[in-house]
Amino acid sequence: MRTRRLLAGAVALLAVVIAGCGSSSSEIGSGALVMASYQPYTGPDAAYGPEGTALCSFAAYEINSGGGVMGHKFQCEAFDSTGDPADALPVANRMLANTTNLIMVYGPTQSAQRAVEPVLNQEKIVHFPDSGDPAYDHQTSPYFIRNGPSDSLAGTAIAAYTANHAGYKHVAIAFTNEEAAQTVVPALKETFAKLGGTFTSEQTLAPGQTSYRTEISHILASHPEAIVTEMDPQTAATFFSEELELNGGELLPTITTSAALDSNWVGGVAKAIGPEQFMQKIVAVASNTPTEGPGYEEYLQALKKAPNNIPERENYAADPYAQLGYDGLVCGALAMLEANSLESEKWAPYVPKVINGEKGAIVVHTFPEGKKAIEAGKTVRWSGAAGLVTLNKYNNSSTPFTGYKWNGKGNGVASLEPTGGEVSSKELEEAGGA
């Protein structure tokens, strides 16, 4: 008798587990809707996690202050993707299986993306990856929305900026051997050569080394006009501080990618080399992310007022990753309103429509503004923290690029201003970009 009861209990438990595994994450019940920050919170990329939590909290504040969506408030939950693909997948599976009312995801990062992307698409979870992996340049899933640039486009843009706007034709390149950096290199080399440029030295750096002095000596001996680079914060701090030592206290003009706009990169490198050289010599070429205008002002308000305990929230004031992430999540909420549905199959196709705007769409800068317009039967185009963004048919950004430098206003070196060199969409197209 006891055995039968145990058996029956086990079968019931198994049924519950199977039902749980089989249920679609897009089935939404009552209660708050969950936006997941699926980012590394531990390991070498642990700085991305707090950024994900912060931008999600700003977006939740913005949406909730406008009354939420269809009677639901929004809240954020953090999931540690660890930065290691082997660990990232089980975490994603647990997130999908155990999170009630999971509505959309900020992430994955590049290190986890190839492992996790199929699962997110299969479960029909709208997600905003903060990865530039060119493998997804021509993806077709409606649940994938990359409102930041692909690395291949970034490579084309940085080459065009270096040759056409900064005027350097003989440069050294130094990229770390990580996938996230290496995916920029092919397009950069191809475009730069096409524009008549030559490389005086090409260094592929292994991150985490005790020193890069030999590599730097090699670069300096080749007498480049500038260095074009992408490095993780730790490698960049070591590399640039050693370059200062070996080059008489001066950095060569340095052109880097949007990776440098991450607040952790800025903080780490500025501490290592001091603000003066940082502001004078380093330029980051990134997709246009203005730090002014009504959409940006609204973002700043959300940044200030979001109630969660967010340490050093001011660091995200001029952080394009945080701005684009915030924009993506708010656009997701507006898409639900336009689709009048919480079923991801129905509202996912509206996200590109909200971002690009359809004919006759009203440009909106805040969630309440957008909600009001949609309720009045209009369609909207979002111009938020990162300004206007354009998605192509593969749900990838095709926004123009600008060179940014740091001006020292506001929080340390963290305020950005455009150098005046904009790589337009036309220029990108002519140079061979998307």
Next chain:
Amino acid sequence: MELNLALGFGLVTASILALGAVGFTLQFGITNIFNLSFGQVMTVGMFAAYLINVQGGQSLWVGVLGGALAGAVVSGFLNKTVFMPFLRRGVSLDGIIIVSLAVGLVLENVMLAFAGPSFKAYNQPRTHSIHVLGMILTVQQLLIIGISVAALVGLHLLLRQTRLGKAMRATAANAGLARTSGIATDRVTMIAWCLSGALCGAAGVTFALNLATFDTTTGSSLLLVVIAAAVFGGVGQPYGAMLGALVIGLATEFAALVSPNLKEVIAFAILVVMLLVRPDGLIPSAATKETMGAR
């Protein structure tokens, strides 16, 4: 010219590695514990120096001492509260490796919880470069080399000229025999852990100083190369570890002349070849016994 430059840079790398590798091997030689939490103890040293230098406003060189002290205290504490109890319960040395891995993860994540994920940097004046024999070294790098040489000479004198050193060598050679000869091996073991921790902490601070910034994962990123240097020299052999650090430090910089991608490839290829030719490492066990004075 490039060779001379690489030689200078290699000496700095070797000095940092030597502190870590000798610390690692000293503790292994006496306890036989392959301690994978060593990298995180290095990070503890980095943060202790940061507190002294940045929060406390003291000189960075006081910070190096503080980092060494913190490494010694944490290592001693781990021995007393984690490793010794496990050994007393009869957990195998293989099992202890896993325990040390877990301890390292705990340490790393506790530091992450308190210090956060952002990078830290010491307050250090930018020093000028000095040209010596075609090498370019900063004053700071010369001090790193000096710290390393002083620590290793001090360790040599301790091992060769003091009763404690003799007791340590005896315990390393045969703990059972040392105990029956009246040596308080538990006490000697504890001192070895603390000494190893002090070298580890100092290695952490000099590494962070050389890198310019650090975070909670920086120490563990150096662990593999430290172990490579220790294994190259013959695990448990402090003098072998010094040589191992020198060879690997120089090899990585010379490899970078060809391609930076080859840095770790060359370091570990040398290690593999060495272990194929001399499985006990650079200093063979017979010579080691003599060096360590197991008599």
